Amino acid sequence: MKKIQMVDLKGQYNSIKDVVNPSIQEVIDSAFFINGPKVHEFQKNLENYLGVKHVIPCANGTDALQIAMMGLGLKPGDEVITADFTFAATVEVIALLNLTPVLVDVNPDDFNINIEAIKKAITPKTKAIVPVHLFGQCANMEAIMEIAKTHDLYVIEDNAQAIGANYTYTNGDKVKAGTIGDVGATSFFPSKNLGCYGDGGAIFTNNDELAHTIRGIVNHGMYERYHHDVVGVNSRLDSIQAAVLDAKLPYLDDYNKARQHAAKKYNEAFKDIDSITVPQISNNCDSICSNCDCHVFHQYTLRVTDVDRDALVKHLNEKGIPCGVYYPIPLHKQKAYLDERYNEDDFKVTNQLVKEVISLPMHTELDEEQIAYITSTVIKFING
Numbered sequence: 001m002k003k004i005q006m007v008d009l010k011g012q013y014n015s016i017k018d019v020v021n022p023s024i025q026e027v028i029d030s031a032f033f034i035n036g037p038k039v040h041e042f043q044k045n046l047e048n049y050l051g052v053k054h055v056i057p058c059a060n061g062t063d064a065l066q067i068a069m070m071g072l073g074l075k076p077g078d079e080v081i082t083a084d085f086t087f088a089a090t091v092e093v094i095a096l097l098n099l100t101p102v103l104v105d106v107n108p109d110d111f112n113i114n115i116e117a118i119k120k121a122i123t124p125k126t127k128a129i130v131p132v133h134l135f136g137q138c139a140n141m142e143a144i145m146e147i148a149k150t151h152d153l154y155v156i157e158d159n160a161q162a163i164g165a166n167y168t169y170t171n172g173d174k175v176k177a178g179t180i181g182d183v184g185a186t187s188f189f190p191s192k193n194l195g196c197y198g199d200g201g202a203i204f205t206n207n208d209e210l211a212h213t214i215r216g217i218v219n220h221g222m223y224e225r226y227h228h229d230v231v232g233v234n235s236r237l238d239s240i241q242a243a244v245l246d247a248k249l250p251y252l253d254d255y256n257k258a259r260q261h262a263a264k265k266y267n268e269a270f271k272d273i274d275s276i277t278v279p280q281i282s283n284n285c286d287s288i289c290s291n292c293d294c295h296v297f298h299q300y301t302l303r304v305t306d307v308d309r310d311a312l313v314k315h316l317n318e319k320g321i322p323c324g325v326y327y328p329i330p331l332h333k334q335k336a337y338l339d340e341r342y343n344e345d346d347f348k349v350t351n352q353l354v355k356e357v358i359s360l361p362m363h364t365e366l367d368e369e370q371i372a373y374i375t376s377t378v379i380k381f382i383n384g
């Protein structure tokens with residue numbers, strides 16, 4: 001059996017070398033390292049893939065979130081609601097811009113931001129909601145857009161983990177994750193579903209005016225050469241990363257299918273194990289996500305109850321199975337984001353999830369033998 005990895009970037013590269021290498025070489029030969037034609041090509045191809053009017057590439061996913069908030073003109077003191085159970089980047093940029101992060105609880109079944117908790121957290125100072133499409137599946141965007149409309153709030157989708165995922169409306173219409181709110185942000189960090197070979201990110205929007213504003217912000221607030229109209233940043237996707245991404249984009253759907261296949265195998269193996277809860281698929285999708293892409297499994301995350309989760313992690317590691325705990329500490333308990341206004345009773349789900357979640361290896365190169373070994377090792381441990 002091949003050595004099991006949490007993410008197999010080497011194996012994936014070996015299978016697409018013949019496409020990626022010439023794309024990178026083209027950039028080196030052209031010496032257009034910054035804002036070269038590859039960046040524009042990739043931008044256009046991603047716009048087509050997502051069905052969105054504007055993609056603005058930038059340096060990483062954290063910048064993408066920050067720039068989206070700058071573009072919307074959010075001001076110090078504005079309250080921004082986001083999930084307590086996510087990677088810190090989401091809340092970090094809110095705090096960095098001197099906006100006020102308001103963390104709220106998530107759902108126990110799909111791990112995404114809880115709609116009732118959002119409603120409860122709204123005050124006259126609330127200006128935006130940042131749903132995080134955690135682990136590869138959209139938050140309940142229909143309900144979130146409705147709340148935003150009622151209270152006149154912006155919606156910024158953190159789509160770092162769900163690129164390529166579809167969101168299915170109640171009427172059956174499907175749209176790509178990240179293109180529903182006012183603006184979406186994604187990351188091309190190497191281990192993300194569409195990853196480059198360094199750092200990269202992008203912002204998506206259907207709003208022409210906002211796209212124009214953001215294009216200036218990523219480039220030092222410049223709309224005309226050497227005229228700086230607003231305070232901007234330097235956040236660029238370099239041409240070599242764009243070359244990698246442009247070569248990989250045509251594989252994204254197949255890669256997501258491979259992840260879904262692995263998730264299905266995991267689900268089947270664990271279906272009769274009482275102490276394991278497999279990830280639930282929400283949002284009007286059929287229960288096993290067999291014919292759609294509404295969950296693209298950036299992570300495959302189980303909840304284990306009546307089991308010592310940390311002992312399971314240790315056991316799997318000893319058996320050569322890497323695994324992860326995403327995330328071990330709720331954001332509202334992180335030193336940088338403590339806020340005396342928070343009440344522990346409002347974070348019951350996140351406080352529980354951090355003790356129960358375990359993410360199994362999930363990538364495009366997992367084979368049947370590896371999956372069988374992983375599932376049998378988990379089950380043997382649980383059955384004692």
Ligand SMILES: *Cc1c(COP(=O)(O)O)cnc(C)c1O
Pocket residue numbers: 060061062063086087089090132158160161186187188189199200201
């Ligand atoms: C990865 C990630 C980010 C940040 O992306 P970077 O490219 O690493 O800056 C933001 N939010 C979430 C949910 C992520 O998973």
